[in-house]
Structures are given as C-alpha cells and as structure tokens.
Amino acid sequence: MRIGEIAALVGVTPRAVRHYHQSGLLPEPARRANGYREYGVRDAVLLARIRRLTELGLGLDEVRGVLADDEGRGLADVLEELAEDLARQEAEIRARRERLSALLDEARAGRLPTDGPMSPELTALLAGLGELPESPMAAKDREILALLDVVVPEEERARLMGLMAGAAEHAREVYPLLDALSGAAADDPRVAEAARVLAACLPDELGVEIPAAASGGTADTPGTSLADALFADLAPAQSAAVHLAMRLVRERREQAR
Numbered sequence: 001m002r003i004g005e006i007a008a009l010v011g012v013t014p015r016a017v018r019h020y021h022q023s024g025l026l027p028e029p030a031r032r033a034n035g036y037r038e039y040g041v042r043d044a045v046l047l048a049r050i051r052r053l054t055e056l057g058l059g060l061d062e063v064r065g066v067l068a069d070d071e072g073r074g075l076a077d078v079l080e081e082l083a084e085d086l087a088r089q090e091a092e093i094r095a096r097r098e099r100l101s102a103l104l105d106e107a108r109a110g111r112l113p114t115d116g117p118m119s120p121e122l123t124a125l126l127a128g129l130g131e132l133p134e135s136p137m138a139a140k141d142r143e144i145l146a147l148l149d150v151v152v153p154e155e156e157r158a159r160l161m162g163l164m165a166g167a168a169e170h171a172r173e174v175y176p177l178l179d180a181l182s183g184a185a186a187d188d189p190r191v192a193e194a195a196r197v198l199a200a201c202l203p204d205e206l207g208v209e210i211p212a213a214a215s216g217g218t219a220d221t222p223g224t225s226l227a228d229a230l231f232a233d234l235a236p237a238q239s240a241a242v243h244l245a246m247r248l249v250r251e252r253r254e255q256a257r
Contacts, residue, residue, distance in 0.1 A: 001038070001039040002036055003018070006043060010051055020050060023064070024064065025050055025060060025063060026043070026046060029043055046067075049067070056082060057082055099120075102120070119149050119157055119161075121158050121161035122145060122146070122157075125164055136179055140233070145164065149161075163203050167201050167202050173201065174201055178198075181194060181238045181241060182237075182238065184236070184237035185236055186236040188237045191244065192244065195241045196245075198242065198245035199244075199246075199249050204252060204256070
C-alpha cells in the first residue's frame with residue numbers, strides 16, 4: 001500500500017502519517033524502486049493503534065511511551081492517568097459552566113456591567129456601591145478594580161475585595177477631592193486634605209497591602225511593575241495624595257500596635 005491507501009484504510013490523513021514518521025511513532029517502511037513508501041499489514045496495525053490511542057486523548061509522547069512500554073508503564077497505567085486528568089477537566093468545566101450560568105442570569109436581567117464578566121467578589125462589590133458619581137477618578141478606580149480582579153491570586157481575591165468594600169463606602173467623599181487635583185502640581189496645598197480624607201476611608205490592612213499585592217513594593221515605594229504603572233497613570237498631585245494617604249495609614253497602624 002502507498003501512503004494514501006494506508007491512510008484511507010485506517011481513517012487518518014497522509015499528513016498525519018508523515019507526522020507520525022517524523023515523531024518516531026511509525027517507523028519508515030521500505031521504499032519501492034521509484035522511491036514511494038510501501039506499507040504492509042503490520043504498518044496498518046500499528047497505525048490503527050496510534051489512531052485509537054490519540055482518540056483517547058493521549059499526546060504523542062504518551063503514545064510513544066505506551067508503544068515502547070517506556071519505564072515499565074503499560075497501557076493500563078497511562079489510561080488511569082488519562083482518566084484522572086479527564087476527571088479534573090470535567091470538574092473544571094462544571095465549575096466554569098456554573099459561573100457562566102450565573103453570569104447569563106445577570107446579563108439577561110441587565111445587571112452585568114459593560115466591562116464584565118467579573119469575579120463574583122467584584123460583582124458583589126460593585127453592586128453594593130450602587131450608582132457611582134460622574135467622576136474621572138471613579139472611572140479610573142473601576143478600571144483598577146477590574147485589573148486587580150484578574151491579576152490578584154484567586155485565594156486572595158475575596159479578602160482583598162472585602163477590604164475594598166469597606167473603603168468604597170466612603171469613596172464619594174474622596175472622588176471630588178482627587179478630581180480637583182487632576183491638573184495640580186504635587187506640592188499643591190490641597191494634596192494634604194485629599195490624603196487625610198482618603199486615609200480615613202482606608203482600612204489599615206488595605207492601605208498597606210494594595211501596593212504589595214500589585215507588585216511587591218511597600219506603601220511608600222510601590223515597586224517596579226503594576227503599582228508603578230497605576231501611580232504613573234495618576235496626575236502628579238493625585239499620586240502625591242495617594243502616597244501620603246498610604247503613609248498616614250501605615251503610621252496609624254504602627255501607633256495602634
């Protein structure tokens with residue numbers, strides 16, 4: 001048989017057969033005088049087995065291990081490992097479908113924000129805030145929350161969003177003060193008042209931990225990656241106010257010890 005004939009017989013493509021040759025799964029057969037490969041029954045049997053194994057979900061390296069009985073791992077061992085992997089995938093898919101179902105309910109009811117989907121924790125946080133004021137700083141806060149929702153590890157997200165909720169209750173007091181600093185210099189006298197009000201809104205843990213969660217820095221030195229980018233996105237006076245607020249929160253925390 002030629003390559004097209006064995007491929008058709010087994011139900012694969014000639015390209016797949018060539019790939020199995022290149023991968024070392026299927027030995028190259030003898031060639032005719034005209035250079036064409038000549039396949040026999042044993043080649044077809046092996047090719048059929050490769051097809052069955054790949055259809056079970058085995059990768060080519062796993063197929064190679066089964067065919068060679070690599071390190072004593074027989075077919076049963078590989079199939080047990082595959083079954084465990086599939087069970088994990090099924091659990092992940094179930095969890096994703098449950099979350100998608102909840103998001104669909106929110107979207108159909110018109111409650112899903114335009115910048116969604118978001119985690120359940122952030123969705124609950126934003127829902128608790130209600131209608132935010134028309135404020136550039138409020139819009140920026142929402143963007144930052146959506147970003148943190150993605151980059152903060154899942155096991156930390158609920159705790160962080162809980163801290164955020166405590167601060168967000170007083171956000172309406174802070175937004176006008178920070179908005180007013182958009183075109184001001186870092187030494188503007190209004191910076192101190194904005195920082196004082198912001199610090200009063202922040203729980204001790206939130207004021208200290210947000211920069212660290214963002215990039216490994218501290219309250220005064222926000223690091224070299226995400227936190228730097230977040231502060232650089234603020235106007236000089238706004239950035240100065242936030243930095244000063246972080247310092248005030250840290251001092252308050254130290255005095256409480």
